[in-house]
Amino acid sequence: MPSPFDIEEIYPDEAPTPRLPRRQAGTSPQSVAVTLLADYTLRTRAPLPSAAIVELLAETGVTSAGARTAISRLARRGVLEGSRQGRNSFYRLSRAAAADLSAGGSWIVASTVDPQAWDGCWTVVAFSLPQDRGTQRRALRGQLRWLGFAPLYDGLWISPYELGEPARSRLAQLAPGAVTVFRGRQDALDVTGQRAPVDAWDIAAISAQYEEFLRRWTPLASRLESVDGPAAVRARTEVMDTYRRFPTLDPRLPLELLPPGWLRRPARDLFTAVYDGLAEPAQRHVRAVVARFADPVPPGIQAHTTADMLAGVREDACGAGLE
Known part of the structure; x- marks a missing residue:
């Protein structure tokens, strides 16, 4: 699943092989740089002066040395493309990174919309890998997390939704001959202490994450104009950095399985209010910073909204065009 962060940020023992850089403990300069460029240049892949990127990162607390190191590493990994105009260096998102970020943004917004009615069936993935194949096990578990599965038992993962063919192929490639997939209803046992499938998710912990998100951002939503x-x-960067974890924590679990008053929709509405409400002033500031280092200011510095993300942000006529 395309995403600008690593599954290890949420579940430290499970790591897929992401195309974009993983975040370290705290705020990663690389992730902040990717978020900034995505938030304001994804549609056009506009090149920004490296000095402007350094200045914007400095406003988030990243040192100049840390910012320049992050830009260099992102360029080496193919996330950024560099160019020169006279004595000045410019960087923009690579086409592959922009495509991943566009798909990831659409996934983030779509995955936090309340799902349609559930048919009561579960998709079960069972696998068996020996302990000496730990890297393969972590990759498989990480991929299952991206797909919305959770472990009911160590080698038995479940999801309330069907598994599409591309996902089936990916799982087969990660663990050939070691994975079985089937779908059906739970056959309840008349015993005390039977584990319900929904217990594969820590519902109380997810609820606490939603509550913390609402506590953190509700006061700001009432004074966005200031x-x-x-x-x-x-x-805007921080609210995105926090909210984008919810599709993995709460992969559109059916509401009938959840406690009354589930906070998925209030959190989504709050995210939309803050992210969209700050788009114009944030865009204005990014353009002002870029203007200090580039004359004329590169065209195409434009903030996108959650509606744009849901549709899939694509490059317009100013860009090279994403396939």
Whole structure:
């Protein structure tokens, strides 16, 4: 599943092989740089002066040395493309990174919409890998997390939704001959202490994450008109950085399996209010910072909204065009 963060950020013992850089403990300069470029140049892949990127990262607390190191590493990994105009260096998202980020953004927004009615069936993935194949086991578990599965038991993972053919092929490639997939209804046993399938998810912990998100961002949502400049960019980056974990924590679990008053929709509405509400002042500030280092300012610095993300942000006529 395309995403600008690594599954290890949420589940440290499970790691797929992401195309984009994983975040370390705390705030990673590389992830902040990717988020900034995605939030304001994804549609056009506009090149920004490296000095402007360094300045924007400095406003989030990243040192100049840390920012330059992050840019260099992103370029080596193929996430950024570099160019020169005179004595100045410019960087933009690579086409592959932009495509991944566009798909990832659409996934983030779509995955937090309440699902359609559930048919009561479960998809079960069973696998058996020996302990000496730990890397393969972690890759498989990480891929299952991206697909919305959770472990009911160590080698038995479940999801309320069907597994599409591309996902089936991916699992088969990760563990050939060691995976079985089937779908059906739970056959309840008349015994005390039977583990329900939904117990594969820590519902209380997910609920606490939603509650913390609402506590953190509700006060800001009531005063968005007073947020401008660096504060608008920082808040918009941080709210995205936090919210984008929810599709993995709560993979559209059917509401009938969840406690009354589940906070998925309030969290999504709050994210939309903050992210979209700060788009204009944040865009204005990013353009002002770029103007200090480039004359004329590169065209195509434009914030996108959650509606754009849901549709899949694509390059417009100013860009090279994403396939």
